[in-house]
Amino acid sequence: MLIVCILLPLLGGALLPLGRFPERSRLRGILTEAVVCLTSVLIAVALFRGIPLEWTLWEVFPGAVIAFRCDGMSSVFLGLIAFLWPLASLYGFSYMEHEHRPNAFFAWYTICYGITVCVASAGNLFTMYLAFECLTLITLPLVWHKWNEESVAAARKYALYVLGAAALGFLALVSLTALGGADFRPGGVLPAEIWAAHGDLLRALYVLAFLGFGVKAAVLPFSSWLPTASAAPTPVTALLHAVAVVNAGAFCVARVTWFSFGPEMLAGTWAQTAVLLIACCTVVICSALAVRENHLKRRLAWSTASNLSYILVGVALMTGEGLTGALSHLVIHGLMKIVLFFAAGAILVRSGKEYVSEVRGFARPMPFVCACFSVCAVAVVGIPPLSGFVSKWILLEAAIHTGRASGIFAGACLIISSVLTAVYLLSVVTAFYFRPLSEENRAWGAEHHDPDLRMKLPMALITALVVILGFWSEPLVTFIRSLVP
């Protein structure tokens, strides 16, 4: 089952350009959507039939096995992308009518799906690392898709950061494999003797791995690739750089923390303090940078960087509560942020405006888009009863329950960041509704400009889910809580 879920999008994407579809082609859309939907349905069936699913591919060389295993934590991430990918593709069909080379775009876009499934269901460190690197390479063509100066520069920066920092992860991978810790096991694989012998080395390796995998989650000091990469077409920024790729980074960090090194040996040591500090600084600094940013998509990207570090804070707390909060935020933030990007993209294609100061008064020509944006913005700020509050609350509670000064510091950082979040998102909302249209937009704004159904439907569905999850998050949270080792 798992093999089909991985190969179907890989092959489907790879074969798509063979069809040589014209620029505007209904058939290409139907085929892509069929492949993506089928994959999602298969994943859903697999998840409901029961986990764990296992599949060992082959042993590349002794000690390095490519193996896939889908456990509870994978299922959270898999469920999220399986839900979002078909919707984002649907959005993409409409969006890409305004860009060139759609064949190449949808090919890479669909291949990405397969690779993300690989990351989520990797059964050991080696496989995860490979999938992680593949994900970087596969997203590159998507980032430079527009093929103008800006996007090529963005792709170069992206590659430099992510490949460069992944070298740190590679260091951790090699050393861990040498010490016999390549497998994943809940609570960590390394026996106590090894910890006793190489304690500080292992902790140093952990910090390296945190940075190496965390770079995809845009942790400081490696954050700035994310806003730059928002030069990519919006379906990429929305799905990959707000959900799939960045969550893959956070997911890998959680994996390494809980399944390779094990939280017991890290909790309370300098390594934990270091990573917690890095994550907390990212949370606050990136939201402050978002306040300063005037470009809408880049502002959202800074916000993503900040929110991804919420997840990392949850992981770095190294308690079950913290992991629950982290995984909840992984899901809920993904849902909220993708709508914000969808809205920004809709504004971009319909009006060509991309700066916050240019979108004043857009609630009149684009009421639907602005309404979805506003609901999700309020949710990201974390105002009950919308779902953003739920994950933030669990994270805050977890931070305080550690009882350590570092935990309380983390809690304070999360609170400060939500104030900043309110500033940088709600100021956009007020600009939509309470500022008059600027002179140059006056004539354009007299008509109705909401996008077509292919864009509206994904936004409406996900926004509805954001609201529903706020009122009724019990099943999700209980499920995630039951996964924590």
Added chain:
Amino acid sequence: MLPSWYLLVPILLPVIGGLVVGLCDPVGKKDRPRTWWTGSVLALSLLSVLPVLFSPALELQLFRLSDNLPVFLRSDDTGKYFAAVMSFVWCLAGFYSFGYLKGEEHLPRYYAFCLMTMGVLMGLCFSGNIITYYMCYELMTLLTVPLVMHEMTPDSVAAGIKYLIFSVIGASLVLLGIFQLAPYMSSWSFAPGGILDAEKVAGHENTVVAIALIMALGFGTKAGMFPLHGWLPTAHPVAPASASAVLSGIITKAGVLGILRSVYFLIGPDLLRGSWMQITWMSLTLLTVFMGSLLAFRENLLKKRLAWSSVSQVSYVLFGLSTMHPVGVVGALLHVAAHALIKNTLFMSAGSIIRQAKHTRVDELEGIGKRMPVTMWCFTLVSVGLVGIPPCLGFVSKWYLAQGALSMSGVPGFFSWLAPAILLISALLTAGYLLTVSIRAFFPGKKEHAPSPVWEKCEAPWIMLVPMLLLTALSILLGIFPGALIRLFEGLAGLVM
């Protein structure tokens, strides 16, 4: 016997009514049907609160945020009292706005948010635990921002954003307090005297006291308490007068109720009495009382003067709560109603003057009493009440506040004379900034170089006058017959202490 789901009616009725106005503007784009719709929703909502007030406490468990945070409603006496004041005044302010906003733009939006806020306020009053309270509190902030920004001028948008930022900071402090407090709680529902588990608190008293101060500061933001009062004099005057009236009179009370709930129903006054938190808090309220009156006295813009006055008067209420003495609490609760009625009337009269005579500054009001006699009589009568001259409700409440200050225990002795002295000075300043307006209005001095005054009548229409008259009458009636209220509050104060 009312079924417990009935508690949702006063909350959902205005919210749904508001959504209908906002989203569909139900009956065409015409003013009259929209006004009728909004008016009937307002009236029905007010009526729907009544059965709750006259029935025993109802409880309703709604849903859970995350997997362990219950959203829970309960109509206890405190909630009922606040609900009565808020719904009544809100309803009248709504009717006033029909006159005040006639012919303005964006009316569906205004009425929509006005109605929805009313529903959320009822949720606030009937919140059975701090999470529910926090939820409604945040929603109330978001729903009132459009009222502040209604005019959509650069000034009002900037003021709205300032309001938003201050409120979010305040709410974050509250949230910080809530989740710091969560480990010490024995349950998730308010109870008189606090719900902290004495065993868990033992050894952490100082932490809890610090949390109490954080929460007081957080909720104090909405109540305009120093040091987070800065938004109030900016945001209240830029809103349309019908909105400033309720922002000043009602929304600030949400902060008061928040502090009341967290100090008396969550943490418990016994833990805080005599602590450094009580001293700090009381000093802040006294400072705010004095500062607000002084700055109101120096302000020339009428609505801004009234906003500074709110800063000062709401801190009277907070001072009463900070005494942690039954008499002081009775005074505070009385002043809630007194200030709500009086400040609404004052802002409504200011609005009438702005709309009918186009005057915004105090020094333009020479002789306005001749042109708008009813409005200015209302203004004067309630001013007298706010200063604290009998027989208005303002006198009774201040009497109890001063009594509470004299008999409180636990704080250093000099507070017992300092507090009444500050209250007295502030009352004198209140007379200075309010009664001078009336004097200008009715006894215009002779000015040699002034342009010849205009004397033709420009009284406000009846839809604006009736709410003002009702509020004025009520503030005087309650001042003459305060017995029932006082008995109710003495019962409440006895329960929590």
